[in-house]
Amino acid sequence: MAIANKIAGHISRSSWIRKMFEEGERLREQYGNDNVYDFTLGNPDVEPPAAFGEALRQLANHPLPGMHRYMNNAGYPETRAAVAARLTKDAGLTVTADQVVMTCGAGAALNVVLKTILNPGEEVIILAPYFVEYKFYIDNHGGVPVEVWTDRETFHLDLAAIEAAITTKTRAIIINTPNNPTGVIYRADELAALGELVKRAQQRSSHQIYVISDEPYARLSYDGQQVPNVFPLIETSVIVTSHSKDLALPGERIGYLAANPRMANVAQFVEGAVFCNRTLGFVNAPALMQRLVTGLQESSIGTDGYRQKRDLLYNSLTGFGFKMVKPDGAFYLFPQSPLTDDVAFVRQAQQERILLVPGSGFGAPGYFRIAYCVDQGMIERSLPAWERLARQTIR
Numbered sequence: 001m002a003i004a005n006k007i008a009g010h011i012s013r014s015s016w017i018r019k020m021f022e023e024g025e026r027l028r029e030q031y032g033n034d035n036v037y038d039f040t041l042g043n044p045d046v047e048p049p050a051a052f053g054e055a056l057r058q059l060a061n062h063p064l065p066g067m068h069r070y071m072n073n074a075g076y077p078e079t080r081a082a083v084a085a086r087l088t089k090d091a092g093l094t095v096t097a098d099q100v101v102m103t104c105g106a107g108a109a110l111n112v113v114l115k116t117i118l119n120p121g122e123e124v125i126i127l128a129p130y131f132v133e134y135k136f137y138i139d140n141h142g143g144v145p146v147e148v149w150t151d152r153e154t155f156h157l158d159l160a161a162i163e164a165a166i167t168t169k170t171r172a173i174i175i176n177t178p179n180n181p182t183g184v185i186y187r188a189d190e191l192a193a194l195g196e197l198v199k200r201a202q203q204r205s206s207h208q209i210y211v212i213s214d215e216p217y218a219r220l221s222y223d224g225q226q227v228p229n230v231f232p233l234i235e236t237s238v239i240v241t242s243h244s245k246d247l248a249l250p251g252e253r254i255g256y257l258a259a260n261p262r263m264a265n266v267a268q269f270v271e272g273a274v275f276c277n278r279t280l281g282f283v284n285a286p287a288l289m290q291r292l293v294t295g296l297q298e299s300s301i302g303t304d305g306y307r308q309k310r311d312l313l314y315n316s317l318t319g320f321g322f323k324m325v326k327p328d329g330a331f332y333l334f335p336q337s338p339l340t341d342d343v344a345f346v347r348q349a350q351q352e353r354i355l356l357v358p359g360s361g362f363g364a365p366g367y368f369r370i371a372y373c374v375d376q377g378m379i380e381r382s383l384p385a386w387e388r389l390a391r392q393t394i395r
């Protein structure tokens with residue numbers, strides 16, 4: 001084996017989305033693009049807001065001296081200040097620029113935070129169903145993932161199960177709201193209860209436990225639902241997020257982490273994170289993107305388009321007999337698999353040229369994920385295939 005055994009093992013166990021992608025390519029070649037219904041990827045199908053293009057043109061036409069050079073590893077002061085101002089508004093407490101570190105997306109922010117806080121063998125609680133990369137990110141930094149289920153009916157936090165999973169080795173809990181893959185937004189009361197629970201556990205073990213709130217979908221919520229900010233609710237919280245979804249810029253790798261100003265060791269934590277941003281080799285977030293998002297902290301692609309897609313799929317699929325929680329945010333549905341074996345169900349769906357990811361890929365066998373950040377026309381064309389699939393599989 002010419003690569004590390006561990007990596008070879010990870011590749012073979014984590015290849016669902018890649019397998020589906022390859023299957024999609026094969027089916028597209030065979031049946032044509034319009035006859036394959038690919039719901040596998042969380043890659044926004046919309047363009048960034050017009051203000052992004054305007055800011056890009058403005059900068060290209062009026063370049064700033066030195067704008068492609070290195071800067072402080074934490075990012076430009078004015079970008080960090082703009083992010084801090086937006087967070088101050090969302091959190092209702094003062095967040096300052098020196099509590100923000102610009103990163104190469106939320107993925108990098110998660111790696112930076114885990115690198116900053118984990119000692120070898122320390123545990124990180126992740127909540128099933130979870131974003132599959134969490135396990136690899138935790139392993140990257142010598143940590144041990146501990147899986148705890150959310151409530152299996154509602155996908156909200158199971159506080160008793162989280163409390164029971166905390167040990168003297170627990171260093172962090174990762175939460176993700178709005179959630180990929182369930183679309184659930186955690187309410188303020190359950191986040192506050194989580195904050196209390198963590199406080200109690202810390203008092204027992206006199207050892208800090210971080211709550212890492214992964215929020216790339218925070219500005220994608222529906223029906224007037226608010227996404228509560230964690231800072232006033234959980235003292236040891238760190239937000240990791242990006243503009244991959246709210247400004248539809250996933251390929252540009254721009255995001256940030258922000259530490260709760262109420263956290264006792266906030267300055268030390270940020271110093272560690274800036275060091276890790278540098279030494280993990282990210283060095284700094286992309287310079288051009290930092291400049292552009294500075295003025296876009298109040299912008300977003302809006303949610304009307306995604307809401308229409310959610311409603312069309314949710315109403316049609318529940319009408320055909322599929323069972324699922326109606327998502328409050330993000331752009332995923334996570335229905336129950338009508339077959340006990342979710343992988344067998346996904347294979348059956350392929351016969352109808354519908355591409356899905358099995359729940360097993362999210363630590364949640366018995367479900368499947370639909371990413372509806374796709375063309376509305378594709379959703380409409382897929383409905384007869386969904387109806388046939390329901391007839392074949394729902395008893």
Ligand SMILES: Cc1ncc(COP(=O)(O)O)c(C=O)c1O
Pocket residue numbers: 042104105106107108131176179180214216241242243244250255
């Ligand atoms: C829950 C969750 N966290 C983190 C990420 C990583 O996003 P980014 O593009 O900001 O690295 C994603 C991307 O799909 C995600 O769904």
